[in-house]
Amino acid sequence: MVDWDDVRYFLAAAREGSVRAAAKRLGVNHATVLRRIAQLEERLGAQMFEKLPSGYRLTAAGEEVLEFAHQMEASSHLLETRVFGRDESVRGLLRVTLAPPLAAHLLMPDFADFARLHPDIEMDILSSGELANLTNREADVAIRVVYDRKTLPPNLHGLKGPEVFGGVYIARDRLAAWRAGAPDPIRWIVISSHGIPDWASAGEVGAAGVPFRTTDAEAQIVAVRQGLGMTTLPCFVGDADPLLARVPGADLHMYGTLWLLTQGETRKTKRVRLFTEFVSRRLAAYAPLLAGLSISRD
Amino acid sequence: MVDWDDVRYFLAAAREGSVRAAAKRLGVNHATVLRRIAQLEERLGAQMFEKLPSGYRLTAAGEEVLEFAHQMEASSHLLETRVFGRDESVRGLLRVTLAPPLAAHLLMPDFADFARLHPDIEMDILSSGELANLTNREADVAIRVVYDRKTLPPNLHGLKGPEVFGGVYIARDRLAAWRAGAPDPIRWIVISSHGIPDWASAGEVGAAGVPFRTTDAEAQIVAVRQGLGMTTLPCFVGDADPLLARVPGADLHMYGTLWLLTQGETRKTKRVRLFTEFVSRRLAAYAPLLAGLSISRD
DNA sequence: CATCGGTGGTGCGAAAACGATCCGGATGGA
DNA sequence: TCCATCCGGATCGTTTTCGCACCACCGATG
Known part of the structure; x- marks a missing residue:
């Protein structure tokens, strides 16, 4: 029987193009990715990758498998968001992704206030720079500066904030x-x-x-x-x-407009609602500062 | 991150209604199913089952998760069948020799399963009683009960099975x-x-x-x-x-030990490897029955 | 030409998962 | 009632897996 989790490693390697990059993204050792892919290929009885010196490239068989791996991933995401969306308790994990300057120079004190206000919410601030993907359930809330509203992913629910x-x-x-x-x-x-x-x-x-x-x-x-x-x-x-x-x-x-983005089922969660409403109020108060109106020009 | 393979265990437990029955179907120890489900529930942050004395029953959250677990399974099946169907070398003849009672009373349903799984493999079951000679290429795979390992032909590759x-x-x-x-x-x-x-x-x-x-x-x-x-x-x-x-x-x-024997070049072919691995798994599941442990003595 | 950062691959010791086994309890018949 | 047979759960060695430290190789770069 194929280990379903091997498909997850295969998918990462197919995306990243190399075993080491996939391992980095998955947060494991590259030898593990190597072994899991070898195991998957053995159990499926087919080579998924050409092992080039420059990295792994999908074979024709791998291309076909990739499609169903994506399907499995989509179902997995739906599974997670569904069970997360059911969670009405205030306790739990809340992951927020935003640009590093927003966290460091504006919102961190507000996050701290929110954390003090809700001690049972475990907060995870993802401000490393990479855009965390809400659809992939890498984060629950995203705070982004968007210049053109049409560039917003249509499957995300957006709460509009001040202009920056x-x-x-x-x-x-x-x-x-x-x-x-x-x-x-x-x-x-x-x-x-x-x-x-x-x-x-x-x-x-x-x-x-x-x-x-x-x-x-x-x-x-x-x-x-x-x-x-x-x-x-x-x-x-x-x-x-x-x-x-x-x-x-x-x-x-004008850099753009701040948006508070949430995704599908998770939007219904109590802690997501609490957080978005809280941050939305604070952002409204920051509107003059964000617009550059807080000081007189000299 | 959720281990996708945990979903497989969840699915089996949801189908069978009890951890032990799921373990039996999956061919693992029931403690393993217990652990994997506990791990899944921990990572999802929700209970999937009510733990009743009579067994596991799905919670409302579990019912919702079940739907997406089915989706993952469907994608997994498609993935496997696709890569099998793609593999041209699977086509061809596969000749298996074994003792008549083994075929008639134990393995024929499994051979049928294998044939359904691989419609392009033309199977030839040689259970007339005579020992087909693998070295003479009269068969590709031999399933034999051997009492003394030293009597095995040294040129054959053996995969050890349960005791009979x-x-x-x-x-x-x-x-x-x-x-x-x-x-x-x-x-x-x-x-x-x-x-x-x-x-x-x-x-x-x-x-x-x-x-x-x-x-x-x-x-x-x-x-x-x-x-x-x-x-x-x-x-x-x-x-x-x-x-x-x-x-x-x-x-x-003890009659002896079951061995799956293959020979030289044919061992490398995909259909032979698929078959031996398939039968080996089935045989492992039959181990208690073969050892006479499937019923209590009277 | 040497170096440096990237790749896949490989042994080895530590750590996690596993199977075997026992336990307490519920349940259904004899 | 008693016994057999399920169930989930806990414990304990053992097996498997993983992470780490390497290696060889390739290509770009100074």
Whole structure:
């Protein structure tokens, strides 16, 4: 008899394209994936993959099997969401996925409040950066900034939040030094994968020199605080930071609209309802900050 | 993450209504089913069953889960049949040789199952009695009862199966009549070429009169059913026959060990591997019956 | 040409799952 | 009533599985 769980390993390997990547995603050792796939191939009596030096590639047989593996996965997800949706108790696990800056600079205190308010809810904040998939039951609630509503997955239920604006920021003392006539060039600080948004202009302060690149948002913010230059930041980050100031003359720009996303059955759960309503209220209170209206321009 | 294979155990328990029956069907220990279901319930965070003294009954949550478990099973079946149907090398002839009683009284339903599972395999059951020679390519697979392992041909690849025991049997109503004091002598029924095995004693029932001889095993069994006397039979024949009973006081005796024998090149072919693995699993499930443990001694 | 990060594959010791076995209790007949 | 036969559950060695540390190999990169 085929071990159904082997199909899960097969599916991961088929998605990731290599045994090691699949193992990383599954949170197990790559040798385990290797063995489970070998076992599945043995029990099915057919090769699912071509074992290339560059990784695993599906054979024709594997392609056909993949279709039914997806079916099994879909049923498995339905099974889990169904039983989760039945759970009306406040106790239990609640997994929230959101962008790291939202967690670190805005909502973490509110999450803490919520956790104190409901000690029986085990909270799991997934802000590693990857978009957790609600349909795959990797999270129960997603908080995302969406620019075009049409890009929202149609199977998710969305609760609309405030709009998010961003601006161009620089360290306060750096700005003062520039006004005092300091000659050092002011550089653009950008996240490597992003580049300089086309809407960002340097305002009255001219940017010069080569860009300074960081890999993540936190390093970017620290770099700006150090006075290396200026960068684009969401207003709720820049305006809330006492060490930063907006670059005069630089315009704000709408990043998008915040959405609280929930999925199918889990939406009915009491703890999901409690959480979304709680966060929705807090977000409404943050609306001016998010829109960049919390400070007067200078 | 939920272990998909746990769903398989859940499904079996839901179908059978008890952990032990599910374990029997799955061919595992009942403690295993117990653990897997407990694990599934823990990971889903909900009870699937009411644990009644009379067995497991599905809860409302379990009923809902059952539907998707069925979906997973259906996908799993499709997955397996697809990969089997895809495998061109499964087509072809498969010749199996085994002793007639094994075919007639034990394995024929399993052969039928295998044939239904693999409609493209043309099966040839050689149970005429003569020992087909694997080395001479008269058969692809041999199922034999071997007493001394050293008598196995060294060039054959053997897959060891359960041990086979035999006992002394008599018709139930004949036994009852004897207990009631019927004066008719109880005769030994033997196959002409065999005689009475030296390990066979009449137990509490004394044997009298001349032996009754038959030429083949089927006639021997029919004769015993008619109440002519008692005879030695493999337990999987005698215990499975509702008209027969063991002679009280007569001991069991080991006939030997079942072996699944394959030869050289044919062993590598898919249909041979499929068949041997299939039969091996079935044989493992028959182990208690073959060992004479399927009924309590009387 | 050396290095470095990626791949699949392989032994070995630790850890988890398993099977065998026993137990207490419910249940249905003799 | 007593006994046999189910049931779920707990315990205890044993087997299987897993994670870890390696290895060889390939390709890109400096």
